Amino acid sequence: MLFKKSRLKKVIEDIGEVGTLLWQKGWAERNAGNVSVDVTEIMAGMVISEQKKKKIVFKIPDEILADRFYLVTATGARLRDTKKFPEENILLVMIDKKLDGYYILNYTDSQRPSTSEFISHLLIYAFLLRNNRKERAILHTHPNHIIALTHIKKYANEKKFNKLIWSIHPEVKVVIPEGAGFVPYRCPGTEELGNETIKRLKNHRIVIWEKHGCVAVGKDLLEAFDLIDTINKSAELFFICKSAGFEPEGLSDRQIKGLIKNFNLRSHV
Ligand code: 2HA
Ligand code: ZN
Secondary structure, rough: OOOHHHHHHHHHHHHHHHHHHHHHHHHOOOOOOOOEEEEEEHOOOOOOOOOOOOOEEEOOHHHHHHOOOOEEOOOOOOOOHHHOOOOHHEEEEEOOOOOOOOEEEEOOOOOEEEEOOHHHHHHHHHHHHHOOOOOOOEEEEEOHHHHHHHOOOOOOOHHHHHHHHHHHHHHHHHOOOOOOOOOOOOOOOOHHHHHHHHHHOOOOEEEEEOOOOOOOEEEOHHHHHHHHHHHHHHHHHHHHHHHHHOOOOOOOHHHHHHHHHOOOOOOOO
């Protein structure tokens, strides 16, 4: 079984672990969210069984993706099931060099194609490769407090959103000094959403999708998860204060400057 090979197995386990965390957080209702990992290096030299190979027609957005391998959640997959039933919910895919589709390499009759956000994942991978970025994992989820914050007009733009999340919890500035990118609402699953996302990834590792969720990149899925978790905590603290009837004071500009100086903060991208 392909999924039993040791380095691939570790990535499958990561997907199961993150799927479980997202479910426990309440960020992965039904089939919400999706993840993928570039496993091209791991797959180098591995023998592929022809019997299980199934081609799915799909417009591949960039030739740099030709012949690359990804582990990606299937459309309709419940993230909470990825740990218990990896074979049904996670696809190992290889991009056809003709750029007209991809092969599922662990195909079974009950298998569904890749996530509805696959076009965004592929646009992001092409962007990462073309810009020599080190990240090889993508996580999209629906974090409650982040989404709630994007429904408040006052905070629904990049500048105000970051100012708020940095000021509510010092850890956010320390972990994400460059802040989050912010994409105004676009229809889920569209190429437009993917293209707007990669514009923001030039200077960010996490991009908020207004009234929908967010997407983060990392060297692995756990690193991407931590970025989202850190920002969501800040948004949650904001709502805790508000729900208790208080306006949170937030860190002053001087206190933020103190963090930058003391932690010698500079952007991670
Ligand atoms: O995977 O979250 O954005 C389902 C979604 C679409
Ligand atoms: Zn979504």
